[in-house]
Every structure is written in C-alpha cells, then in structure tokens.
Amino acid sequence: MKDERPILEIRNLRRTFGEQQVLKGVNLKVPRGQITVIIGGSGCGKSVLLKHIIGLLKPDEGSILLDGKDLVTMEPEPLKEARMRFGMLFQDAALFDSMNVYENIAFPVREHRKMKEGDLANLVKEKLLQVGLPNTEIKYPSELSGGMRKRVGLARAIVLNPEIILYDEPTTGLDPIMSHAIDDLIVATQKALNGTTIIISHDIRATVRIANKVAMLHHGAIVAEGTPEEMMRHANPVVREFLESGITKVPTSAR
Amino acid sequence: MVTYSLVEFGGFVTTLVGGLRALFQKPFRANLILKEMESIGVNSTIIIMLTGSFTGAVLALQSGKAFRLFNAEGLTGAVVALSLLRELGPVMTALMVAARCGSAMAAHIGTMRVTQQIDALEVMAVNPISYLISPRIIAGFVMVPLLSIVFNILGILGAYLISIHLLEINEATFFDKIQAYVKTEDLWNGFMKAACFGVIISVVGCRKGFLTEGGAEGVGKATTDAVVIASVTILVSDYFLTALMF
Ligand SMILES: Nc1ncnc2c1ncn2[C@@H]1O[C@H](COP(=O)(O)OP(=O)(O)OP(=O)(O)O)[C@@H](O)[C@H]1O
Ligand SMILES: [Mg+2]
Numbered sequence: 001m002k003d004e005r006p007i008l009e010i011r012n013l014r015r016t017f018g019e020q021q022v023l024k025g026v027n028l029k030v031p032r033g034q035i036t037v038i039i040g041g042s043g044c045g046k047s048v049l050l051k052h053i054i055g056l057l058k059p060d061e062g063s064i065l066l067d068g069k070d071l072v073t074m075e076p077e078p079l080k081e082a083r084m085r086f087g088m089l090f091q092d093a094a095l096f097d098s099m100n101v102y103e104n105i106a107f108p109v110r111e112h113r114k115m116k117e118g119d120l121a122n123l124v125k126e127k128l129l130q131v132g133l134p135n136t137e138i139k140y141p142s143e144l145s146g147g148m149r150k151r152v153g154l155a156r157a158i159v160l161n162p163e164i165i166l167y168d169e170p171t172t173g174l175d176p177i178m179s180h181a182i183d184d185l186i187v188a189t190q191k192a193l194n195g196t197t198i199i200i201s202h203d204i205r206a207t208v209r210i211a212n213k214v215a216m217l218h219h220g221a222i223v224a225e226g227t228p229e230e231m232m233r234h235a236n237p238v239v240r241e242f243l244e245s246g247i248t249k250v251p252t253s254a255r
Numbered sequence: 256m257v258t259y260s261l262v263e264f265g266g267f268v269t270t271l272v273g274g275l276r277a278l279f280q281k282p283f284r285a286n287l288i289l290k291e292m293e294s295i296g297v298n299s300t301i302i303i304m305l306t307g308s309f310t311g312a313v314l315a316l317q318s319g320k321a322f323r324l325f326n327a328e329g330l331t332g333a334v335v336a337l338s339l340l341r342e343l344g345p346v347m348t349a350l351m352v353a354a355r356c357g358s359a360m361a362a363h364i365g366t367m368r369v370t371q372q373i374d375a376l377e378v379m380a381v382n383p384i385s386y387l388i389s390p391r392i393i394a395g396f397v398m399v400p401l402l403s404i405v406f407n408i409l410g411i412l413g414a415y416l417i418s419i420h421l422l423e424i425n426e427a428t429f430f431d432k433i434q435a436y437v438k439t440e441d442l443w444n445g446f447m448k449a450a451c452f453g454v455i456i457s458v459v460g461c462r463k464g465f466l467t468e469g470g471a472e473g474v475g476k477a478t479t480d481a482v483v484i485a486s487v488t489i490l491v492s493d494y495f496l497t498a499l500m501f
Contacts, residue, residue: 083378083380088378092370094370094372094374095372097366097372108379112380
C-alpha cells in the first residue's frame with residue numbers, strides 16, 4: 001500500500017542572517033516517492049532552505065520532521081543515521097579537489113560500505129556512464145568544466161542509492177541537451193530507487209516536465225504550491241508570471 | 256584585546272578537545288594520519304636540515320669565539336648541544352613547521368570550507384573533525400619532535416665542523432664536554448616541548464581553516480593568521496614550558 005504521509009514536513013521555519021530575514025516561516029510538506037520542485041527568484045533563500053533540510057544550518061525557529069522526527073533537535077548519532085538517507089548535489093558540486101573523479105565518487109561508498117575494490121570500480125564506472133561521463137575516472141575536478149563537475153557531483157550523490165535526494169540547481173549552466181539528459185536521469189533515478197526527490201530549479205521548463213509537485217518560495221515563505229498545472233493557473237499573478245517567463249524565455253532566445 | 260585573546264584561546268582548546276575526542280570515534284583513520292605525517296615530513300625535512308646545520312654552525316662560531324676570551328673553548332660543543340636540545344631545536348623546528356605546514360593546513364581546510372567541501376562531508380555523514388582535524392593533531396604531535404631530532408643532529412654536526420675545522424678545538428674535548436654536560440632529561444624535555452608545539456601548530460592551523468569565511472580572501476587571511484598565531488603561541492608557551500620543566 002502506498003504511504004500517504006509526507007516524508008518530510010517543514011513547519012514554520014525561520015532563519016535570520018544578521019539583519020537579513022531570509023526564511024520567514026516556511027511551511028511545506030514533501031510527498032513520499034515523488035518529485036517536488038522548489039522554485040523562486042535568485043537570492044530568495046532556496047539554497048538556505050535546502051541546507052536547513054539536510055541540517056547544515058540550524059533554524060532560529062521551527063522544525064523539520066523526517067518521518068515525524070524533528071531533525072532540528074536531533075542528537076548527533078541519530079542525525080548521522082538520518083543523513084544516511086539523504087543524498088545531495090550542491091549548487092557548485094562541492095567535489096573534493098584533492099581527489100580525482102574516481103575517488104570522489106567512491107568516497108561515500110568507502111566511508112559507509114564494505115566493498116571489494118573491483119566491485120567499487122564497476123559501480124563507479126556504472127554511475128559515470130549514467131551521468132554521461134565515461135572514462136573520466138582519473139581526471140581531477142580542476143580539469144573539468146562546470147557542467148562536468150555537476151555531473152560528477154550527481155554521480156557521487158546517488159552512488160549509495162539514497163532514499164531522498166536533494167538537488168540544488170542540477171541543470172544550471174548546462175547546455176539544453178545535457179539539461180534534458182540530466183532531467184531524465186533524475187526521473188530515472190527517482191523511479192529506480194522509488195525515492196523522494198527535492199529539486200531547486202530555475203529551469204521552469206524542466207520543472208513543468210518532471211515535477212509532481214511545485215512549491216514557490218517568495219519573500220521567505222512558500223506562497224504557492226500544487227501540481228504544475230495548478231501552478232500555471234494559480235490565482236497569484238506573481239506565480240503565473242514566474243512560471244510563464246520561464247516557459248516563454250526559451251523559444252524567444254532560440255529564435 | 257585580553258578578552259579577545261581569551262576567547263580565541265578557548266576556541267583553540269575546544270578544537271583540541273573536539274579533535275581528540277573524535278579520534279575515538281569509528282573509523283580510526285590510520286591512513287589519513289600517515290598521510291598527514293608524510294605531508295609534514297616531506298614539506299619540512301630539507302628546510303629543517305638546512306636551518307638546523309646553520310643554526311648549530313653560527314652558535315659554535317659565536318660561543319667558540321666568546322669562550323676563547325677566557326680559554327674555555329672546549330665548552331663550545333656542550334653549550335651548543337644544550338641550547339639546541341633545550342631551546343633552539345624544538346622552537347626553531349616548530350617555527351619552520353608552522354610556516355610550512357600550519358599555513359598549508361589552514362589554506363587546505365579553508366578552501367574546503369569556502370567551496371562547501373566540508374558541508375559535503377557532513378552531508379555524507381562523515382564527521383569533518385575526525386576526517387580533517389584529528390589526523391593533523393596526531394601528525395603534528397608525532398612529527399615535530401622527530402623533526403626536532405633532525406634539527407638537533409644537523410645542528411651539532413654543523414657545530415662540530417665549525418669547532419674542529421675553523422676554531423681548531425680538540426675533537427675529543429668537543430665530545431667529552433657534550434657527554435659531561437648533556438643529560439637525558441634535556442633530551443626528553445626538548446622532545447616534550449616539540450610535541451606540544453606540534454599540537455599547537457595543528458590546532459591553530461585547523462581551527463583557522465575550519466572557521467574561514469569570505470572566499471579566496473578569507474582563505475588568505477586564515478593562512479596568515481594561522482602562521483602568526485601559531486608562532487606567537489609557540490614562543491609564549493615555550494617560556495611557560497621551560498619554567499615548568501627546568
Ligand atoms: N551563510 C550565510 N551568511 C549570511 N547570509 C547568507 C548566508 N547564506 C545565505 N545568505 C543570504 O541568504 C540569501 C539567500 O541565499 P540563497 O543562497 O539561499 O539564495 P538562492 O535562493 O539559493 O539563490 P540562487 O538561486 O542564486 O542560488 C542571500 O541574500 C544571501 O546573502
Ligand atoms: Mg542557491
């Protein structure tokens with residue numbers, strides 16, 4: 001039977017940096033086994049929200065419930081357990097630049113699983129093939145383009161088959177064909193793991209194409225949420241404008 | 256200024272305690288400890304040999320000439336050996352390692368901080384303290400004493416060459432006096448000093464790197480701070496360690 005309870009629930013999350021109030025009471029339910037996309041203008045706090053979800057930042061107020069358990073107040077040991085359920089792709093990939101591509105992708109496996117070197121090599125090879133970068137094992141991050149780094153980061157994020165994957169702008173900076181391929185990969189990964197996916201994206205086209213649920217962050221709060229179709233017909237003009245600008249922008253520039 | 260230093264000092268103690276505590280968490284990162292030891296060794300050995308031999312040589316030159324004034328140049332070897340073992344060996348070695356490796360630690364960890372690599376470690380459920388800081392503390396604790404031995408040996412060798420060939424001191428007297436005046440206690444105390452300095456270098460370098468903010472500029476500041484703070488702390492703590500030991 002399908003579990004209808006949300007896997008993640010964010011309640012009244014507030015966070016201030018100095019004078020600047022970035023999150024002003026975010027409420028969001030993330031449905032289990034689906035793709036949720038969070039959209040919003042640049043600098044509105046999307047990355048900050050994602051970092052709260054995975055516990056890199058602590059909120060001033062509010063709670064983040066993972067299967068009903070609050071991550072904010074969790075002890076280090078259970079928090080570590082909880083983190084094992086997550087995979088995350090950082091906006092700038094955050095690869096370890098002292099390690100080559102192989103070691104980067106193998107890193108989480110070496111840390112948390114016992115695996116023979118041969119099996120590990122096959123696993124890394126398979127993940128690299130999935131992200132469209134075969135035979136780059138011995139390259140160092142400094143030798144890769146931004147888009148390639150992102151794909152290696154993606155391979156690293158999914159190598160342990162996490163239950164919940166967070167993507168911070170997975171396709172920004174990639175060409176349209178590669179963006180398309182990455183979107184397909186995200187969908188395929190989500191299906192294969194039957195996992196939950198949370199994406200932060202500027203890419204409205206992709207959002208509409210792959211999202212089960214869209215939420216819009218604006219002025220520090222979720223102002224609208226729903227299916228992509230609902231969002232397109234949303235009563236709030238800000239939401240409609242944001243979505244439409246993304247849809248129409250691509251054909252205009254392609255002309 | 257005083258409160259600032261105290262807060263800063265408290266921070267370093269926190270880092271030290273955290274680093275040592277993380278050492279007892281699984282997994283035990285023996286290969287990282289070895290890697291850090293190697294990195295300190297590779298970075299510093301040549302420079303330690305060079306500075307060691309010239310420090311010994313100049314000490315011999317100065318003290319030999321002074322002792323000659325009252326016909327006691329036979330003591331040159333003993334005086335050089337005592338100064339090296341008790342003071343100059345540990346302190347000079349530590350200052351060199353602070354410049355070479357403390358800075359490198361701050362730069363490396365600081366870059367990892369500003370490019371979110373430390374966040375990535377946390378996200379992958381890896382404790383960044385046990386991964387980045389603990390191995391460096393152990394490596395400093397082990398390697399600085401070893402390097403200070405290298406410094407001392409080369410220093411005494413330098414002093415020997417100057418004494419025998421330039422000051423024409425009798426070779427047997429040179430070594431007899433060293434044996435007569437240098438006690439194993441001097442060796443041990445110098446060794447312990449060096450170990451303390453090694454911990455100081457690593458703790459300061461790691462903490463400065465770990466708390467870096469503000470991009471490339473922040474990394475630069477962290478690096479300079481690490482060297483300056485480590486050097487000052489070494490010299491200040493040297494006084495207190497000496498007062499305690501001798
Ligand atoms: N560690 C921090 N310290 C202080 N301010 C911060 C910090 N992190 C983020 N901010 C501020 O919070 C705001 C939101 O930042 P965030 O990175 O979440 O934006 P974003 O929505 O991800 O934007 P983009 O789409 O450009 O990535 C910014 O104004 C930023 O200055
Ligand atoms: Mg962002």
